Amino acid sequence: MKQKALKIWNPGMECMDREQMRDLQSARLRETVRRVYDNVPMYRARMDEKGVKPEDIRTVDDLRYLPFTDKPDLREYFPFGLLAVPKDRIVRIQGSSGTTGMPIVAGYTAKDVETWTEMVARGVTAAGGGPEDVVQVCYGYGLFTGGLGLHQGATKVGAMVVPMSSGNTKRQIAMMKSLGVTMFGCTPSYAMHIGETIRDMGMDLKDFRLKSAVLGAEPWSENIRTRIEELLDIDALDIYGLTEIAGPGVATECLFKNGMHVNEDNVIVEIVNPETLEPLPYGEKGELVFSTITKEGMPLLRYRTHDLSRLNPEKCECGRTNVRMERIMGRTDDMLIIRGVNVFPSQIETVLTNIEGCEPHFMLTVERTGTTDSMEIQVEVNDRIFGDTVGHLEQFRRRIREEMKSALGLSAEIKLVEAKSLPRFEGKARRVVDNRKL
């Protein structure tokens, strides 16, 4: 820990007695369930189907009787089918970085934006931020919640905000130096890239005033944290969020770096067994499931994140009492996050099956060189594709590369391999080799 001062943005909510927090959550849950039952046809239909009435849900413990929600629901009811308020009350749309062909979006009321802002403000404060700080936002601005989320939260705590968005590393660094930036936010891999670039440019860290960074939007590890902290001489802190629930700030880490504090006055977090969907006790590893309990625009109950983690309800050394979630340990599905973009192996298969004559078999290898992730997709050459000239095969390869790029939003190297040389699977296919050392 590089910093000494421990600040808490909203001690009332962040350090509440756990019994009291439970009561607050139960009251807010009751209200939310009633509201979605009355206003969102999907919830009403699903609860009726399970024979659950709003009045059956009295406390947090009754959560288990409610049906789950998942990403496909957001696609099915895209764009406004899950709103619990009239559309005029929506003041903001944000979307997911996911790229499965169909975007997902979430609508926010003015109060939802405020709640989200409050959650990020708590995180910025927990990372040592306040009015005296200069916060550079190197997350992308746009539908993606990273840029605007941190922007709003840092503005709320009174910091001077530098809205750089992502990219153009040398310019980012020049700004950090000349404005005396003390904090910044981006993906962990980009933070590492910034650190390495500063080092490679032969610049002296003494010319910077950096003290901490709020890093999220992709999985990382303690090793990467250590490297970033050494490169930049800062506290590198984890932040978790997802568009469906709010955006970044659903949970944020404090300077003790021992798990992310979940903003429990706004969300109820559960850990469930991803196979049976049975709730698991604190301390057990499982899938994170969130229910929003203050959200007006698009409330979600028991939303499955497919992220694996563990919960710790013990009071933190920083004084906060809300439950902490461990850094994301993996996914329950086969989704990969490559350069901040969600990639599902099924997307690759779809691209291949749409190309006439192409085999659906493939192997995806993900590598990390320095701080950059790269993908190689192996595709078999069969008789229908094989055209006797290099020009013909290269044209085929180019076509796959272009279609992958437009479907995934990422460039991939396409490697042609001999027919039937790739493994065939019975049951669950394992077509992904992730060689990144996180």
Add this chain to the structure above:
Amino acid sequence: MFVKQISVFLENSKGSLSRMTRMISEAGLDLIALSIADTEHYGILRCIVTDTEKGYQTLKDAGYTARLTDVLAVYVPDHPGGLADVLDVLRDESISVEYLYSFVRSSGSHALIIFHLDELERGAEVLTRKGIRLLDQEQIRSL
């Protein structure tokens, strides 16, 4: 008039070439002509063997991606400018050469070169008309 060539897709990996050529020899076949087009990750091996059907079947049975392609076996006078003369004929007729390679075996006063053209049929006619000799599969086999 045409000669059947076998084309095989091969990955660039250690031993892939020897494995494939060994298979041809174990089937009792001779390679009469051979060429490889290579790229960073893969290559295309093109060859003419003493028994095309058997060679093709052997490779297919072993799981290779292979195909038969018609090509011309051109009997090119073995003196300076011999090949250039043949190419001029094709150029004058606007016929493009997609690839060519020479034989493993040669025949005294003439070199044997395999041509693949964008217009194979017309190319054959034009060359024949100009007095350039083309060999057929049987003639090649008995060289």
